[in-house]
Amino acid sequence: MTHSNHIHIQPGRSIAFASDFHLGVPSLDSSLEREKKIIRWLESVSPQCDILFLVGDIFDFWFEYKHVIPKGFIRLQGKLAELTDAGKKIYIFSGNHDMWMKDYFTNEMGIEILHQPTVFFFNEEKILIGHGDGLGPGDTGYKLLKKIFRNKFCQWLFKIIHPTIGMTIAHTWSRKSRITNIKRKEEFLGDKEWLWMYCKELEKKEHHDYYIFGHRHLPLDLEVSPTSRYINLGEWVNYSSYALFDGEKITLLTFSE
Numbered sequence: 001m002t003h004s005n006h007i008h009i010q011p012g013r014s015i016a017f018a019s020d021f022h023l024g025v026p027s028l029d030s031s032l033e034r035e036k037k038i039i040r041w042l043e044s045v046s047p048q049c050d051i052l053f054l055v056g057d058i059f060d061f062w063f064e065y066k067h068v069i070p071k072g073f074i075r076l077q078g079k080l081a082e083l084t085d086a087g088k089k090i091y092i093f094s095g096n097h098d099m100w101m102k103d104y105f106t107n108e109m110g111i112e113i114l115h116q117p118t119v120f121f122f123n124e125e126k127i128l129i130g131h132g133d134g135l136g137p138g139d140t141g142y143k144l145l146k147k148i149f150r151n152k153f154c155q156w157l158f159k160i161i162h163p164t165i166g167m168t169i170a171h172t173w174s175r176k177s178r179i180t181n182i183k184r185k186e187e188f189l190g191d192k193e194w195l196w197m198y199c200k201e202l203e204k205k206e207h208h209d210y211y212i213f214g215h216r217h218l219p220l221d222l223e224v225s226p227t228s229r230y231i232n233l234g235e236w237v238n239y240s241s242y243a244l245f246d247g248e249k250i251t252l253l254t255f256s257e
Contacts, residue, residue, distance in 0.1 A: 006121040009247040016045045018242040019055035019214025020235035023073050039079050041255045055214040056095025056131030063100040068163050084109045096133040125209040132213030136194030186217045199230040221252045
């Protein structure tokens with residue numbers, strides 16, 4: 001784990017967390033409706049929130065060429081720029097669908113991009129945050145695929161394809177994603193929840209007060225030990241779930257209008 005940060009939260013202020021917006025699927029119309037809802041959520045939390053964590057798979061596909069980025073999602077980008085211009089600190093973790101984020105959001109909006117699980121200290125709480133893909137037991141097929149996708153040479157090969165062709169390939173792949181094709185909502189796996197298992201194993205070696213992940217697509221708040229909790233942020237296609245840290249504890253919530 002890398003990149004430790006100490007952040008002090010003033011009384012009455014908060015930190016917000018969300019993940020797995022999957023903008024771009026399952027259809028452009030539903031994605032746009034969801035994007036507008038996310039904007040309303042950001043507007044609802046921003047008055048008391050100084051720091052925002054977006055914990056991966058914000059887009060169902062994102063790839064940054066040297067001079068080109070994907071079309072769309074301009075409302076979210078505009079809102080994020082507005083927030084950083086107002087002095088809010090924003091972190092984005094890349095997920096398995098948008099792992100090819102580079103420096104666009106940093107250069108344009110001052111957003112810090114993180115690609116690995118990262119330890120933060122909020123007041124006295126030690127918190128591990130990451131998207132969650134490739135962690136825990138099993139899923140060896142995806143773990144191999146992730147190594148290929150993160151390989152610099154493979155990324156270069158994709159980059160030299162004309163963006164029109166590259167994005168067509170990417171959107172075809174995106175339409176086969178889990179969030180698009182699952183016939184029913186994800187189900188809780190009990191003791192076989194692999195991210196929960198990962199947290200329990202890590203907790204035996206190193207204490208964290210909270211583990212915050214996305215990727216699993218289920219809002220979860222589970223005990224790791226008597227002094228530690230695992231929170232999965234869920235996703236916004238079905239749940240519109242997020243979390244808030246109020247300076248003392250982290251609470252999993254649902255955005256309701």
